[in-house]
Amino acid sequence: MSLAILSEPAPLAVNPDGVVRVGGTRVTLDTIVAAFKQGATAEEIVHRYPSLRLGDVYASIAYYLNHQQEVDAYLKQRQQQAQEIRQMNQVRFDPQGLARSVTGSQG
Template identity: 40%
Template sequence: MALAPILAKSYIEQRETGYWVVGTRISLDSIVYAFLDGESPESIAQNFPLLSLEQVYGAIAFYLANRKLIDAYLEAGEAEFQQLQQDCKEKNPLLYEKLKAAQAQKHNAV
């Protein structure tokens, strides 16, 4: 009895406005940013113990095959984050300064 190979397997699914590893709550963004920061697939898999190495490679392959689309999606997300950050700064400058100080303290501790 010969086994038939899997010709195509989906590793990424789109839910609402985001991309996720199939069957998980792990975003494609997380994997792509780690990959773009120079992490190896093996390192990424270690940092996300719920993912198999196959899933990490599948996510990276999806990104590479759809690079223009995903880069535009990531840029839109970054722009939205910047806008939210600016809104927070304008609505509650004291809270914003406390958050920035806490972030700087955390960064200096590392």
């Protein structure tokens, strides 16, 4: 009996906002890669995020290792977008003004 080697697609899907999610869960590729870069094993990642399947985590890590340049570019873009959103929110919702209104209403 011989083993049939089948190619499976990476368990990654891009949502309408352009965010890559893993295995049909809400967990992002960003999360998996960050944990992996911090030294977490696939088993530890599944323990932290129980909605993930171990095979999907291994496949996501393999995808990252095989496409590191593209994934790193995606992660850099996501970080830039997050920074832009933070800056827009700081302009729109001045944290100093919020603190003053909270302390001013305690009188």
